[in-house]
Amino acid sequence: MLRGFRPLATALLAGSALLLTMGAAAADAKRESFGTLADGRQVEAAVLGNKAGIRVKIMTLGAAIQSLLVPDRSGHAGDIVLGFDSAQEYVQNPSYFGATVGRFANRIAKGHFSLDGKTFTLATNDRGNHLHGGLKGFDKVLWSIDSVKSASPATAVFSYTSPDGEEGYPGTLHVTATYSLDDDATLRVEFKATTDKSTIVNISNHSYFNLSAETGASVLNHLLLVNASKYTPVDAGLIPTGELRAVQGTAFDFRKPTAIGARVRDGHDQQIRYGRGYDHNFALDGAAGKMRLAARIADPSSGRIMEIFTAAPGLQFYSGNFLDATISGKGGRVYREGDALVLEPQLFPDAPNQPGFPSARLDPGKTYVNTMEYRFSTDKPGRPAGVQ
């Protein structure tokens, strides 16, 4: 299905996905090797493709999105996520590129939380706080591939069982990560978890996006819309203060599409100084528990547009402030600030210590679910691949 061309800004405001209809092969899925780690462990990958010419590769290390090829407005597919060419480089430079982050994505103050009167101490790995699951979070373990199916949507299911006490968390946690790509232009990622003891869970995907692909264009020119009228301000350690602050009149108001670079250096705002740019959780508008638009990014240079839908209450927007040219990624390219942004649908940071935030608790017999959809389009859809 194809809806007619509308200029970029109109499409951004209208909130509807313009679907890509590139004349590529039908949905397909395969399983392949992604090399061997220095310690001898084999890494595998699932590759899903669709008619729209989108291709995603997910590897068993971190159940991470290693590449995501999406056509631009001329039909040329380009890789819109940062990462490495080999599995071993992910081990050497842990930066959560494309990874599944958990058990608790984002920060937990000082690595402490209490459940039913008992205090738990987690591994700390970020200035005395717990970040993205600790020293060996879900990004650093090898997941299993449970199934890979070609039928539309092409689907791959990954799983990992985290032992009781791993990184300090209570309960044996069984987790699945399901990736599916339909023939319109939607990549759906769904995390599910069950436990045998009461625990806390918050799992997300940590892809670093640059919709211009490998052209070198900065994400500071991307137009971002975030469907949130409030965000959670942080202290100097990036731990939320507990306040829900209105975005109105601040550098955090993305309710209308705004270039990321327009306010990312707004040093008058202490929150921008604390984050070295954006590194904040937005409290999404609309009822949590129902899929709704969380964010939309549009790259004027390539014409690519990506919408993120989620049922999660929050969205972490990280403007890649810690990319400091110390890492060379795919093709030997040095990654610097402005090269990518991360948008993570999830619960609010430090939720286990903030009674006013939506709860991260998971009890035996219940299933944790976090679903996110990435819907792709361009500002000039409907052109066959390769036609300018």
Ligand code: BGC
């Ligand atoms: C966090 C950043 C952190 C980054 C690491 C983001 O989710 O918000 O503070 O540096 O992950 O990749």
